[in-house]
Amino acid sequence: MTTTRDTNQPRFAPGTFTPAPGRGGLGRMLLAHARLETAMTLRHGEQILLTLLIPIALLVGLSVLDILPMRDLGSTAKVDWVTPRILALAVMSSAFTGQAIALGFDRRYGVLKRLSATALPRWLLVAGRVLAALVVVALQVVVLGVLAALLGWSPSGAGLLYGVLLLVAGTLSFGALGVLLGGSLRAEAVLALANVVWFVLLLAGGILLAPASLPGVAGDLVALLPSGALAEGLRAALVDGAFEWQPLAVLLAWAAGAAALAAKTTRLT
Secondary structure (H helix, E strand, O other): OOOOOOOOOOOOOOOOOOOOOOOOOHHHHHHHHHHHHHHHHHOOHHHHHHHHHHHHHHHHHHHHOOOOOHHHHOOOOHHHHHHHHHHHHHHHHHHHHHHHHHHHHHHHOOHHHHHHOOOOOHHHHHHHHHHHHHHHHHHHHHHHHHHHHHOOOOOOHHHHHHHHHHHHHHHHHHHHHHHHHHOOOOHHHHHHHHHHHHHHHHHHOOOOOOHHHOOOOHHHHHHOOHHHHHHHHHHHHHHHOOOOHHHHHHHHHHHHHHHHHHHHHOOOO
């Protein structure tokens, strides 16, 4: 008499073979991927220039030298007015420009195509990059915050928690825009366009010039950009200790819209 084996039961008892092949836990894969992305960002010379050296130079230069128009400052100390805007610049540099360029060249060299053939789900590839961007932003905030404190920065304690929330929302917003740009165009086009957008937003996107100082409806439009919303929201939180909903709502709207569009347009090659 023959017996049939239950196909739902494994042929061999667990632990028969060592090592036991199989997909790892999602949490471990996410942390490993985020750690790899963070390490690749921090050891890349051009990324360090973009994410740290330029913001540090601007923070020191704008805080020490008489460059900014005094009518924009009011009674606020220069370093107090400059620091929130440089933090916004740092987020834009790492989450948008750095992520877009890295993604564009990863697609060009077939990195994403090879990773997609592994056990890593596609959503985890994106989540790992976002988590790495948050880690890089946290490092930027620590370095720039310590330097600003040495220059005399005294942020409002009442707005620190809201400032952290804005930094997270800004990272998600610019990160989604970076994926949208880096996942849809050729690497050379991404490199050129990402740097052009960085300069435009720095000069006319509400970072160096407050939206209120721009003429006519230009100020209202700049306040609706992620750069203007993040810079003004951080200024209100860290200088005035105020909680304003509009900057947070603008950042979340950009994050949702860019993420939805990126999900449809991002390509592996």
